[in-house]
Amino acid sequence: MxxxxxxxxxxxxxxxxxxxxxxxxxxxxxxxxxxxxxxAAADELGYVGPDPAARALARGRTGSVGLxxxxxxxxxxxxxxxxAFLASVSDELAGRGMALTVMPSSSDPAFxxxxxxxxxxxxxxxxxxxxxDLGWLERRNLPMVVVDHNLREGTASVNVDDRGGARLAxxxxxxLGHRRIGIVTLETDPEPLNYPARERMLGWRxxxxxxxxxxxxxxxxxxxxxxxxxxxxxxxxxxxxxTAVVCFSDAFAFATIRAAESLGLQVPADVSVVGFxxxxxxxxxxxxxxxxxxxxxxxxxxxxxxxxxVMGGGQPEQVxxxxxxxxxxxxxxxAG
Amino acid sequence: MxxxxxxxxxxxxxxxxxxxxxxxxxxxxxxxxxxxxxxAAADELGYVGPDPAARALARGRTGSVGLxxxxxxxxxxxxxxxxAFLASVSDELAGRGMALTVMPSSSDPAFxxxxxxxxxxxxxxxxxxxxxDLGWLERRNLPMVVVDHNLREGTASVNVDDRGGARLAxxxxxxLGHRRIGIVTLETDPEPLNYPARERMLGWRxxxxxxxxxxxxxxxxxxxxxxxxxxxxxxxxxxxxxTAVVCFSDAFAFATIRAAESLGLQVPADVSVVGFxxxxxxxxxxxxxxxxxxxxxxxxxxxxxxxxxVMGGGQPEQVxxxxxxxxxxxxxxxAG
DNA sequence: CACGGCTACTGTACCGGTCAAGAGACCGAA
DNA sequence: TTCGGTCTCTTGACCGGTACAGTAGCCGTG
Numbered sequence: 001m002x003x004x005x006x007x008x009x010x011x012x013x014x015x016x017x018x019x020x021x022x023x024x025x026x027x028x029x030x031x032x033x034x035x036x037x038x039x040a041a042a043d044e045l046g047y048v049g050p051d052p053a054a055r056a057l058a059r060g061r062t063g064s065v066g067l068x069x070x071x072x073x074x075x076x077x078x079x080x081x082x083x084a085f086l087a088s089v090s091d092e093l094a095g096r097g098m099a100l101t102v103m104p105s106s107s108d109p110a111f112x113x114x115x116x117x118x119x120x121x122x123x124x125x126x127x128x129x130x131x132x133d134l135g136w137l138e139r140r141n142l143p144m145v146v147v148d149h150n151l152r153e154g155t156a157s158v159n160v161d162d163r164g165g166a167r168l169a170x171x172x173x174x175x176l177g178h179r180r181i182g183i184v185t186l187e188t189d190p191e192p193l194n195y196p197a198r199e200r201m202l203g204w205r206x207x208x209x210x211x212x213x214x215x216x217x218x219x220x221x222x223x224x225x226x227x228x229x230x231x232x233x234x235x236x237x238x239x240x241x242x243t244a245v246v247c248f249s250d251a252f253a254f255a256t257i258r259a260a261e262s263l264g265l266q267v268p269a270d271v272s273v274v275g276f277x278x279x280x281x282x283x284x285x286x287x288x289x290x291x292x293x294x295x296x297x298x299x300x301x302x303x304x305x306x307x308x309x310v311m312g313g314g315q316p317e318q319v320x321x322x323x324x325x326x327x328x329x330x331x332x333x334x335a336g
Numbered sequence: 337m338x339x340x341x342x343x344x345x346x347x348x349x350x351x352x353x354x355x356x357x358x359x360x361x362x363x364x365x366x367x368x369x370x371x372x373x374x375x376a377a378a379d380e381l382g383y384v385g386p387d388p389a390a391r392a393l394a395r396g397r398t399g400s401v402g403l404x405x406x407x408x409x410x411x412x413x414x415x416x417x418x419x420a421f422l423a424s425v426s427d428e429l430a431g432r433g434m435a436l437t438v439m440p441s442s443s444d445p446a447f448x449x450x451x452x453x454x455x456x457x458x459x460x461x462x463x464x465x466x467x468x469d470l471g472w473l474e475r476r477n478l479p480m481v482v483v484d485h486n487l488r489e490g491t492a493s494v495n496v497d498d499r500g501g502a503r504l505a506x507x508x509x510x511x512l513g514h515r516r517i518g519i520v521t522l523e524t525d526p527e528p529l530n531y532p533a534r535e536r537m538l539g540w541r542x543x544x545x546x547x548x549x550x551x552x553x554x555x556x557x558x559x560x561x562x563x564x565x566x567x568x569x570x571x572x573x574x575x576x577x578x579t580a581v582v583c584f585s586d587a588f589a590f591a592t593i594r595a596a597e598s599l600g601l602q603v604p605a606d607v608s609v610v611g612f613x614x615x616x617x618x619x620x621x622x623x624x625x626x627x628x629x630x631x632x633x634x635x636x637x638x639x640x641x642x643x644x645x646v647m648g649g650g651q652p653e654q655v656x657x658x659x660x661x662x663x664x665x666x667x668x669x670x671a672g
Numbered sequence: 673c674a675c676g677g678c679t680a681c682t683g684t685a686c687c688g689g690t691c692a693a694g695a696g697a698c699c700g701a702a
Numbered sequence: 703t704t705c706g707g708t709c710t711c712t713t714g715a716c717c718g719g720t721a722c723a724g725t726a727g728c729c730g731t732g
Binding site: 046048049051052053054056057060062063064072073074075076077078080083084086087088090091094097098099100101102103104106108110111113115116117118136139140225280 | 390392414423435438442
C-alpha cells in the first residue's frame with residue numbers, strides 16, 4: 001500500500017490538506033463534524049498521525065531534549081546518584097510532554113550526536129568542559145543548561161552547594177574533636193575536569209584551613225570499583241592514621257568503611273567516616289552514614305524547568321540548590 | 337543573521353546546493369579541492385552541518401532508537417538491574433552511531449511518545465503488553481524488539497532463560513535437603529503483566545512439583561522499598577517457617593536476608609536464601625548471595641544487535657540468553 | 673442595506689535537506 | 703576517430719508536514 005499522508009486523507013474526504021492537518025493538530029480550527037469525518041477516514045486508511053520527522057522540520061522543534069553525557073554511559077547509569085538524576089529528569093520531561101534523548105559524546109567523526117541529533121535543547125551532564133561536543137552545541141545555538149558545572153557566565157546552570165556542604169562535613173568532624181583527618185576524593189585526570197570534586201575540596205579546606213588542620217588527601221578514580229577501597233585502605237593502614245575520613249561520595253564512604261573493617265577498625269569508634277550525596281543506601285547501611293544531603297530529584301526537576309525556560313526564550317538562570325549535613329552513626333568523637 | 341543553509345553556502349561558493357550536500361555527506365562525490373573550499377565557506381558562514389530534522393525527513397531515518405518503558409521511569413533507572421541494561425543498550429547504540437531516545441508511556445493524549453517521537457526503531461522494555469503505546473508502535477510499523485517479554489510469534493524478542501534459571505535455583509535448595517520452602521516474588525497487578533515473574537514461577541514449580549514440595553508464596557510490589565522486607569518478615573515470622581527462600585530478584589533476596597536477621601535468624605544456618613540476577617552487590621554482600629546469573633550487559637547488546645537487524649530488514653529473531661546458578665554462601669543444608 | 677466581525681476552510685510558500693537521473697569533461701583503448 | 707567509462711557536478715522532484723494570509727459565507731447592527 002502507498003504511504004498515507006495528509007494529502008491522501010484530504011483527497012478521500014474532499015477537503016484541503018491543511019484542513020486535515022488542523023484536524024490533528026488544531027481541533028478548534030474546524031467544525032466538530034468535519035473533524036470526525038476526517039479522523040474516520042484517516043483511521044480507515046491506516047493513518048497513525050502526522051509524521052514526527054516532517055512535523056519537526058516544519059515546526060522547527062522536535063519535542064525532545066538531549067542529555068549530553070561524556071565519559072562512560074555505563075558509569076552514568078550504574079552510579080546510583082546519577083541514575084537518580086536521570087530518572088528525575090526523564091520523569092519531569094515526560095510530565096511536560098517531552099522525550100529524552102541520550103547523546104553520548106562521540107569518538108566517531110562521522111556521527112557526533114551533539115551535532116547530528118535533532119533536539120530542542122540540551123542538558124549537559126558529567127561533562128568535561130573541554131569536550132568538542134560542547135563546541136558543537138554552541139555552534140548550533142541550542143538552548144543548553146549545564147548541570148553540576150559552572151561553565152561560564154551567561155550559560156544557564158544547575159548546581160548544588162557542593163562547597164557549602166563539604167564545609168559542613170569538615171566542620172562536623174572538627175567539632176567532634178578530630179584533628180588527624182583524611183580525605184578520599186575523586187581523581188580527576190586531567191585535573192580541572194570535575195567541578196564538584198573541585199568545589200568540595202574547596203569546602204573542606206574552608207573548614208580545615210582556619211582550624212590549622214592539614215588533611216591527608218588520597219585520590220581515586222571511579223573505576224575499577226575496588227579503587228576506592230584500595231585507596232582508603234592505604235590511607236588507614238599508614239602510621240598516624242586519621243581518626244576521621246571525609247569522602248567525595250557515599251560510595252567512597254562505603255568503600256572506606258569496608259576498608260576500615262578489613263583492617264580491624266570499628267566505625268565510628270576507631271574512625272569516623274562522612275559521605276556525600278545521601279544516596280538511598282546511606283540511611284540503611286551499617287552503620288548508618290553521616291553524609292551531606294543533596295536532593296538529586298530536585299536537581300533533575302530544576303534542570304528540566306531551567307532548560308524549559310531557556311527554550312522558551314527566558315534569561316539563562318544559574319540555579320544553586322542547598323545541601324545539608326545529615327548526622328547519623330558513622331561519626332563520633334575520636335577515641336581516647 | 338539569516339539562517340545558514342546549504343543554499344547560502346552554494347551561492348557563496350558558486351556551486352549547486354547538491355554539491356554542498358555532498359561535501360558534508362558524501363565526500364567521495366566531489367574533488368578534494370572543491371570540498372575544502374566548500375567547508376571553508378561553510379565554516380566562515382557559521383554553518384554547523386546539515387540540519388538533523390531536515391535530514392531525518394529527507395533520508396527517512398533519524399539515527400536514533402527509542403526505548404519504550406512503561407511504568408515509572410524512576411523505577412527503571414534506579415533499579416540496579418534495569419539500569420545496567422540501559423547502560424549496556426546506550427553504550428552499544430553509541431558504538432553503532434545511534435542515539436537513544438527514552439519514550440515514556442504517556443497518559444496525556446496530546447503527546448504520546450510512541451506515536452509522536454521520531455525514531456527508527458524501538459526497544460520495548462518492562463512493558464505491560466496491554467499498553468496502548470504498543471498499539472501505536474505497531475500502527476507506525478516501526479521495527480521493534482521486545483525485551484524480557486514474549487509478545488507473540490513474529491515479533492523479535494530478547495529474553496533470558498528465566499524459567500530454566502529458576503528451576504536451577506529451586507533444584508539447588510532441594511538438593512541441599514530443604515523441604516519447607518518459601519518464595520518471595522513480584523506481585524503483578526493485574527496478573528499477567530510481568531513475564532519474568534511468570535516464567536520464574538514456572539521454573540520453580542518445574543523443580544518443586546515433582547519433588548512434592550508445596551512452597552509458600554508471598555508476593556510483593558517493587559514499591560515502596562520496604563514492601564519486600566515486610567513480606568519476607570511475614571513469611572519468616574509464621575509458624576513452620578521455611579528453611580529456604582527463593583526470591584524473584586537479588587533485591588528481594590537482600591530484603592529477605594535483612595528480614596531474617598531482624599528476626600534473629602542466621603543466613604544460611606537458619607534459613608537459606610537464593611536471589612536472581614547476580615547483580616553487582618550479590619558477590620560482595622554478607623553473606624555472599626547464591627543467585628541465578630543473567631548477563632544483563634549481554635542482554636543489552638543482544639537487544640541492540642537484534643533491533644539493528646530488524647531495522648536492516650532482517651527476519652525478526654527470538655533470542656534467548658542462558659542463565660546459570662551461582663552458588664555462594666547464602667545457602668546451606670537445613671539445620672538439624 | 674452596507675458594514676464589521678466571526679467561523680470555517682483553502683492556497684501558497686516554505687522547512688532544509690536527499691535521491692536518482694543526467695550532462696559535460698576528460699581519459700585510455702579499439 | 704570514436705566509443706565507453708569514470709569523475710564531477712547539476713537538475714528537478716520529493717520527504718510530509720506547518721505557518722500565515724487570505725476568502726467565502728453568515729450573522730447582527732446602525
